[in-house]
Amino acid sequence: MSSLVLAHTRHQMLEQIRVPIGLLASSLFPAIAMLAFAVPFVGDDPLASTVSTGSMTLVGTMSAALMGLSITVAQDREQPWDPYLRTLPAGPLPRFAGRIITTTAVMLVSMIPVLLIAALFTAATVTPPRLLLGVGAVIVSSLPFMLIGLVLGFLLPSKAAIGVSQLLFFPFAILGGLFMPLDIMPELVKTISQFVPSRGAGELVWWATTGVAPDVLPLVAMAVWTVVAGAVAAWAYRRDEGRRYS
Amino acid sequence: MTVLARAVEATRRYGEVVALDRVSLEIRAGEIVGLLGPNGAGKSTLINLFVGLRRPSSGLVELLGGSPADPLVRRGIGVTPQETGLPEALRVGEIVDLVSAHFPDAAGKAELLARFGLEDLAKRQIGGLSGGQKRRLAVALAFAGNPRMVFLDEPTTGLDVEARRALWDGVKAYHESGGTVLLTSHYLEEIEALAERVVVVGRGRVLADDTVRAVRDMVGVRRVSLVADRLPELPGLISSDREDGRFHLLTSDSDELVVELVRSGVPFSGLEIRPSSLEEAFLAITEKESAHV
Known part of the structure; x- marks a missing residue:
C-alpha cells in the first residue's frame, strides 16, 4: 500500500514541478507583499518583523492549500484520466495521500522566499528551535485550509473553484490579520477576526516564532473549523463517488 | 470454460x-x-x-x-x-x-x-x-x-x-x-x-x-433507392420509406431485389444502390426487433 502512496506522490510531484505556475503563484505573492509592506514599514522592529514573516508564510501556504488544492482537485475530476485511475486496483487513499503530501511540499517551498527576505532585509529574529516550531505551526494550521480546498474541489467545477477559493482567500487573509495588524482595524473586524480560521492560524504561528502568548478563542475556532471542514470534505468525497457510481 | x-x-x-x-x-x-x-x-x-x-x-x-x-x-x-x-x-x-x-x-x-x-x-x-x-x-x-x-x-x-x-x-x-x-x-x-x-x-x-x-x-445491408409510382411485392426487404416520390429500401440482398423489381415490370427510374452505413444497418436490425415484439 505504501508503495502505491509513493507512486501517486511521485506522479503528482512531477506534474507540479513540470508545470510550476502553481508553485510560483504560492511563493511569489507573499514574497512581494513582504517586500512591499513589511520591509519598509516594520523592517526595523524585530518583533513586528518576525510577526509579519509568520503572517506572510501563512499567506503563501493558505494560497497553496486553499486555491492550489481546490483547483487541481476540481480539474482532475474533469479529466478522462480520472475514471481510468479509478479502474486501477486501488482505493482512493493512495491518490488522496499523494495529494496531501504534494501540497505540503509546495507549502514548504513557498515559505523559502519569505524567510530569505526576512533574514536579509528585516530585523526579524528567531532561534533555530523557534524557526522549526514555526514551520511546524504553519503546516498544522494549514490543515483547515487544505480541507476547505478539498471541499471546494469535490463540490465545484474547476472554473467555479478558482473563483470561490479566491473569494475566500482574501477575506480570510485580511480578517485573520495576516496583511495588516489587527490593532489598526475597527472593533467589528476585531470581533469577527476571532472566528475565522486564519486568525487562529496566525496566533499559533506568532506564538511558535515569538513566544507571545496567543488568544485562546481563535485557536478553539480554528479547531472547530478543522473538524467541520474535515467532516464536510468526507461527505463531499462520498457524494462525488456516489454521483459517479450510483 | x-x-x-x-x-x-x-x-x-x-x-x-x-x-x-x-x-x-x-x-x-x-x-x-x-x-x-x-x-x-x-x-x-x-x-x-x-x-x-x-x-x-x-x-x-x-x-x-x-x-x-x-x-x-x-x-x-x-x-x-x-x-x-x-x-x-x-x-x-x-x-x-x-x-x-x-x-x-x-x-x-x-x-x-x-x-x-x-x-x-x-x-x-x-x-x-x-x-x-x-x-x-x-x-x-x-x-x-x-x-x-x-x-x-x-x-x-x-x-x-x-x-x-x-x-x-x-x-x-x-x-x-x-x-x-x-x-x-x-x-x-x-x-x-x-x-x-x-x-x-x-x-x-x-x-x-x-x-x-x-x-x-446480418449487417450486410444495402440501401436501394429509386423513383416509382408504386412498388411490387419485393423479397428480403428490411424497411421501406418514401420521401418526395423516391423510395428508400433497406435490403440484405440487393441483387435479388433488383431482379424481382425488373421482372415485375413496374416502371421505375433513377436506381441507386449503395452499402448502408453500419449505423443504418443497426437501426434496421433494431426496428426489425421491435416489429417482432
Whole structure:
C-alpha cells in the first residue's frame, strides 16, 4: 500500500514541478507583499518583523492549500484520466495521500522566499528551535485550509473553484490579520477576526516564532473549523463517488 | 470454460434514461469478443459496469468471480484510458511506472513498450507525442499488469493502417498466450480482424450475439433507392420509406431485389444502390426487433 502512496506522490510531484505556475503563484505573492509592506514599514522592529514573516508564510501556504488544492482537485475530476485511475486496483487513499503530501511540499517551498527576505532585509529574529516550531505551526494550521480546498474541489467545477477559493482567500487573509495588524482595524473586524480560521492560524504561528502568548478563542475556532471542514470534505468525497457510481 | 465476466439482467439508468436494459452476457476465458454498436447504444455503459466504474441499477455484474468494485478483483484486468486524458506533463516511462505500481505481477517496462512499438519514446513527454503514439500508449497501459482479461475501448481509432496492424498483432499475441479480450469498435473491419464472437448492442439491448460471419451477413445491408409510382411485392426487404416520390429500401440482398423489381415490370427510374452505413444497418436490425415484439 505504501508503495502505491509513493507512486501517486511521485506522479503528482512531477506534474507540479513540470508545470510550476502553481508553485510560483504560492511563493511569489507573499514574497512581494513582504517586500512591499513589511520591509519598509516594520523592517526595523524585530518583533513586528518576525510577526509579519509568520503572517506572510501563512499567506503563501493558505494560497497553496486553499486555491492550489481546490483547483487541481476540481480539474482532475474533469479529466478522462480520472475514471481510468479509478479502474486501477486501488482505493482512493493512495491518490488522496499523494495529494496531501504534494501540497505540503509546495507549502514548504513557498515559505523559502519569505524567510530569505526576512533574514536579509528585516530585523526579524528567531532561534533555530523557534524557526522549526514555526514551520511546524504553519503546516498544522494549514490543515483547515487544505480541507476547505478539498471541499471546494469535490463540490465545484474547476472554473467555479478558482473563483470561490479566491473569494475566500482574501477575506480570510485580511480578517485573520495576516496583511495588516489587527490593532489598526475597527472593533467589528476585531470581533469577527476571532472566528475565522486564519486568525487562529496566525496566533499559533506568532506564538511558535515569538513566544507571545496567543488568544485562546481563535485557536478553539480554528479547531472547530478543522473538524467541520474535515467532516464536510468526507461527505463531499462520498457524494462525488456516489454521483459517479450510483 | 471459466466465465471471466458475467452480466445477468443488468440494467443501468441515468435518471430517466435507460442506458442498458436487462443485458445478460458471459465472456469466457480465452475469448476475443467484439462489442459493436452505434454511439449511445450502451457499449461504454456495459464496459463501465464490468470495470467497476459504475454499478448496475438492477441485475448482477460479476468479474473474475467477484465484484468489479473490489480493487483486488481488478488486479486481474486491464483497461485503456482515453488517450486525450493522459497527463501531458509526464513522460511515457513515468506513466507506465505509475500504472505498473498497482499490479503485483506487472510486465517489464521495456518489454511492454517494445510490444507496442514505443521503445524509443520512454523518455518523451506525453504532450509531445502524436495522436497515434498516445493511442498506442493507452492500449499498452491495459497490458501493464499482465492481466487475465483486457477491455479495449476503440483501440485503433485514429491510427494509420500500419500502426493499426501492429496493434492488432499485439492483441492477437496476447490472445494466443491465453488472454481474454473485450473490445468495442465502430469498425466492423477491426472486429472482423480480431474477434471470433460479436455482440451487437443497440438502444441498451443485446441485438445479436453470434460469430463474426453470421453478424457480418446480418449487417450486410444495402440501401436501394429509386423513383416509382408504386412498388411490387419485393423479397428480403428490411424497411421501406418514401420521401418526395423516391423510395428508400433497406435490403440484405440487393441483387435479388433488383431482379424481382425488373421482372415485375413496374416502371421505375433513377436506381441507386449503395452499402448502408453500419449505423443504418443497426437501426434496421433494431426496428426489425421491435416489429417482432
